[in-house]
Amino acid sequence: MKPPRVLSIAGSDSGGGAGIQADIKTITMLGGYAMTAVTALTAQNTCGVTMVEAASPAMVAAQIDACTGDLGVDAVKIGMLGSPEIAAVVADRLERLAVPVVFDPVMIATSGAALADAATIAAFERLIALATLTTPNVPELAALGGEAALRARGVAWLGKGGDAEGPDVTDRLAVPGVEDVVWTAPRIHTRHTHGTGCTLSSAIATHLARGMSLADAVAQARQFVRAALLAAPGLGAGYGPMGHYAVVRTAEQSG
Template sequence: MASARDPVSPPVALAIAGSDAGGGAGIQADLKAMTAHGVFGTSVATATTAQNTRGVRDVHAVPPAHIASQCDAVFDDFDVGAVKTGMLATAETVETVTGLLAAVDAPVVVDPVMVAASGDRLLSPEAEAAYDGLIEAATLVTPNADEAAVLVDGPVETPADAERAGRELVAAGADAALVKGGHIGDGETVTDTLVVESEGGGDGGSDGSGSATALRFENPRVATDATHGSGCALSSAIAARLARGEPLREAVAAAVDGMGPAIRRGYDVGEGPGAVNPTAFDGGA
């Protein structure tokens, strides 16, 4: 006698990002993080990359029309509870994704992949400028310090700088900004700064200081250079929690706290530094 099916119906999230051939970042890390948080992950590939733990060898951007076709297929069949964007590669891709998400009634987490770990800029000036519209549509934007410096056109070298940058991003239209502190200083503590638009808004000045609230999350720095995929995993963990219906601040706090185990228990694979382990998040599903 055949056994009966016992299906589950988890929330659904969508990752719109590049594919990492080495599996440590991009949509591969996104889907691992979403699964770890009890969410069914769908994906739209914006680019394919020939890369491994030692670096990127080649990037091939997916035509915008095919990106749109992938998005249409997902939204036509799934009740998507949250979206995260990662590597978007070109100005045309950024503009395409911004237009596609305009009609989406779900939280959008924007991870602006702009600067490599080496400090090299990954996007053309045109592509960087195209992010203005996507940030305006974001529920949350999650730049590291280098990316925040590009977005606000100013240095982000201290937690105070991070708060200022977060306020500027909220003033630019994002509901909230999480400026990650891993690239700030080299002390024993990592300080991530969340700036959230206050209820009721308000003019608040050019930096949004009068209409936003800042929160800081401090966690011990893990002594490792195996952080490949950390930004992807964090933004996807937040998106997964939003898809589960968690409030933004709680989703961010839990995901940030969970990054410690994800980094400490990172994957020791390949001949390079390795990658974070999105399945090791504390407090996942």
């Protein structure tokens, strides 16, 4: 049986904890086949981002065409885009694809570095309308106008609560015409949270590529993220990476 094919359109993280690298690890560990369209190169580690260099829109489009034209695609995950021009060309390509799309509207890195300017955020509108699911965290949700604005757009979104205060983390899935699904779990206290949003969105995309329902895909992806947080290898002096590989290894050893 062929694995579900998932295309990640996102930036590269030289430290390996987030972005394209986290997406590849997640998709692979969940049994999918990972393909990539790199939107930007970043020089970063657990302590922060020191340099960002965006790819040309033509190069991003060429990568998408190369993957979808030959290998095919069952779902798409979108992360860091780098510029409004890249956001526009990604939207152009997605309009031609009839597959689930998960959009993680990356604006700020875990370390606090800005990864999207105001013009790029404004260009997110087309992608939000095209996406099967948009996955903003607390500050990203506010930047997009808040819950009321997304509900008014009539789009599906997952409000992630990891950035909120309190002993528990609450995530809310809102789908037009359906009652919200809410998950609440005890907060995992760790500094090794680099790449949580990338991992969650690519995990959701992989499950959707397999044909899972949206609510089930989110539920399974949340479990994967929590397990990866608990399995973090403890690398770096700042916001360390999660333990994607250790999640599967532990499951195999216990099975």
